[in-house]
Amino acid sequence: MHDRATPADPLAAHDTVLVLDNLVKRFGSTTAVDGVNLEVLRGGFYGIVGPNGAGKTTTLSMITGLLRPDEGIVKVNGRDVWKDPAAAKRSIGVLPDKLRLFDRLTGRQLLHYAGSLRGLNGRTVRERSEELAEAFGLQDALGRLVSDYSAGMTKKVALAASMIHSPRLLVLDEPFEAVDPVSADTVTDILLKYVAHGGTVLLSSHSMGMIERVCDGVAIIVHGVVLSSGTVDAVRNGSTLEDRFLELAGSHKAVEGMEWLLSSLD
Ligand SMILES: Nc1ncnc2c1ncn2[C@@H]1O[C@H](COP(=O)(O)OP(=O)(O)OP(=O)(O)O)[C@@H](O)[C@H]1O
Structure with a gap:
């Protein structure tokens, strides 16, 4: 996160790609997101971390x-x-959490659908699809049904689909989940290159190491509230991001009970 732009500073305002102002979302008696403020500048690589149920997906x-x-x-x-x-x-490219893809399409058809929906002509879609498939290592899979893809391949084709229209902002919910380390490295490289050319990434992840390596900003969200945000260095404050996260999210509770699980092992 970067300092809030003031309206009197038009350049800063121009450079602000994303602004969240006091966002709230309730589901019945559960307040999933409880007054989140966030600003992400152009060219930012911003991570949202938080425990399960913290409100990350709801925010995205x-x-x-x-x-x-x-x-x-x-x-x-x-x-x-x-x-x-x-x-x-x-101007947004989206990788949603639950990948509701049209999985009776082949990878190539899915990318064609995504590109056409975004107004690209057939030739551009074909060219970009081939380049994306090569970048994500999906060349041999493009002709196969997405329903037959592994979890990691599905994630990668969905990521490719989110980028095909060259959006200014990519919002990615857990882009590295189920993706193998080599592919994660490739995805990271693609995203870093995208950011270096002025693109902006906002992602959620449970991988603290990845966030520390690639993100310049991070927010730790717990129970729908941002408990800490800023540059990665400022948030980890001399410690590791994981330790800071455990400190804010509450480190693991001593497991009591469940003797039934352990007794059969004696
Ligand atoms: N459609 C919904 N209806 C009711 N409750 C919901 C709904 N979506 C989310 N919630 C609740 O809102 C809270 C935040 O959920 P959310 O999916 O945003 O968490 P998250 O931080 O993305 O978690 P995870 O790391 O497990 O993906 C949870 O308590 C969840 O049960």
């Missing part, structure tokens, strides 16, 4: 227009995602 879904906030504002490139959704969504 409100950013990408998949889930309407109860309160608060989301702006992407100055456009309100919920008041001007078409304009805001044009």
Whole structure:
């Protein structure tokens, strides 16, 4: 996260790609997201971490227009995602949490669908699909049904689909989940190159090591509240990100009970 831009500073405002202003989302009596503020600048590589159920996916879904906030504002490139959704969504690439892909399509058809939906012509889609497939190591899989892909391959084709229209902002929910270390390295390289050319990445992950290696900003969210945010160095504050995370999220409780599990092992 970077310092909040003031309206009096037009250059800073221009460089702010994403603004979350007091976002709130409730599901019945559960407040999943409880007043989240965040700003991400152009060229930022920003990570959101938090324990299971902390509100990461809910936050990302409100950013990408998949889930309407109860309160608060989301702006992407100055456009309100919920008041001007078409304009805001044009500049976003999304990897949602539950990959609801049209998996009766082949990888090639899926990329074609994703590109066409974003207004690309057939030739551009074909060229970009081949390049993406090569970058993600999916060349041999493009002709196969996505339903037959492994979990990691599915994640990679979904990532490729999220990028095909060269969005300004990529919002990626757990992009490294189920992805092998070599592929994760490749994905990281692609994202770093994208950021170096002015793209902006916001991702959630449980991989503290990866966040420390590649992100310049991070927010730790617990029970829907941002407990710490800023540069990775500022948040880890002389410790490792994992230790800082455990400190804020509450390190593991001593396991009591469950003797039934252990007794049969004696
Ligand atoms: N559609 C829904 N209906 C009811 N409750 C929901 C819904 N979506 C999320 N929640 C609740 O909101 C809270 C935040 O969930 P969310 O999926 O955002 O967490 P998360 O940080 O992404 O977790 P994880 O790391 O496990 O993916 C949880 O308590 C969850 O049960």
